[in-house]
């Protein structure tokens with residue numbers, strides 16, 4: 001199977017890429033991608049570069065997923081007003 005990081009791709013740990021987003025991942029240089037574990041159905045966010053090696057945080061002992069916050073402001077909390 002080709003793994004090219006497009007939605008619908010599975011990585012080697014059977015984690016499905018649901019969508020690529022423009023939301024910020026764990027830092028401002030990373031885009032957040034949404035993934036779903038095929039074995040258990042758990043959905044979580046990851047930094048884009050982590051996709052290829054990501055393990056499910058629920059059933060494969062991977063690190064906790066990033067929180068997916070589509071309504072989050074683009075600026076960090078406390079930086080405005």
Ligand SMILES: [Zn+2]
Pocket residue numbers: 037038039040041042056057058059060
């Ligand atoms: Zn899982």
